[in-house]
Amino acid sequence: DVKVTQSSRYLVKRTGEKVFLECVQDMDHENMFWYRQDPGLGLRLIYFSYDVKMKEKGDIPEGYSVSREKKERFSLILESASTNQTSMYLCASSFVSQETQYFGPGTRLLVL
Amino acid sequence: QKEVEQDPGPLSVPEGAIVSLNCTYSNSAFQYFMWYRQYSRKGPELLMYTYSSGNKEDGRFTAQVDKSSKYISLFIRDSQPSDSATYLCAMSEPGTYKYIFGTGTRLKVLA
Numbered sequence: 001d002v003k004v005t006q007s008s009r010y011l012v013k014r015t016g017e018k019v020f021l022e023c024v025q026d027m028d029h030e031n032m033f034w035y036r037q038d039p040g041l042g043l044r045l046i047y048f049s050y051d052v053k054m055k056e057k058g059d060i061p062e063g064y065s066v067s068r069e070k071k072e073r074f075s076l077i078l079e080s081a082s083t084n085q086t087s088m089y090l091c092a093s094s095f096v097s098q099e100t101q102y103f104g105p106g107t108r109l110l111v112l
Numbered sequence: 113q114k115e116v117e118q119d120p121g122p123l124s125v126p127e128g129a130i131v132s133l134n135c136t137y138s139n140s141a142f143q144y145f146m147w148y149r150q151y152s153r154k155g156p157e158l159l160m161y162t163y164s165s166g167n168k169e170d171g172r173f174t175a176q177v178d179k180s181s182k183y184i185s186l187f188i189r190d191s192q193p194s195d196s197a198t199y200l201c202a203m204s205e206p207g208t209y210k211y212i213f214g215t216g217t218r219l220k221v222l223a
Contacts, residue, residue, distance in 0.1 A: 031209055033209075040215060042216060043213040048209055050209065090156070096209075100158055105155045106153070
């Protein structure tokens with residue numbers, strides 16, 4: 001079974017704090033993704049990585065950065081958290097040759 | 113116009129009913145079509161994956177793709193209260209990593 005894990009289920013942070021969200025997958029997938037999910041807006045892609053140290057911006061990268069130092073691990077960084085970054089953050093992974101993405105359980109982030 | 117449209121619901125049905133969930137799309141280049149189920153406060157889990165047109169069946173679930181109408185459906189037979197969740201459609205073009213998701217339909221199956 002594919003397993004994608006995320007470091008926290010719930011996080012509460014203050015405005016201006018630096019926030020790290022970590023994702024680990026155990027299936028040797030090349031591709032990893034970070035999405036945010038908001039009511040009425042669905043899933044929106046923040047960043048995508050297709051290999052170690054490689055990344056591409058998604059649809060809403062502003063205010064976020066990512067890091068992929070190892071194949072199994074993909075981190076999302078909020079440099080200076082703001083209240084409009086309160087959301088559900090979802091990590092996903094897939095093989096480069098496969099179209100199906102597998103999701104982690106999500107991190108619900110509240111920025112006060 | 114959004115690339116993928118999905119009725120948000122909520123859709124309430126009695127236990128045992130046949131449920132039909134639908135998405136329409138505008139990009140004729142989409143070839144890969146997925147349905148995900150998402151329980152409250154959890155991540156989406158892959159239910160069905162279809163390439164190009166046609167039907168695919170897995171237990172009580174059937175996925176249907178009609179590329180001529182740019183319309184995909186997920187049918188759930190003998191629906192159960194445990195099927196109560198949000199159902200997301202997703203689709204992508206060949207050669208791209210990018211999925212386009214629908215906003216999800218919330219389904220409630222009443223016991």
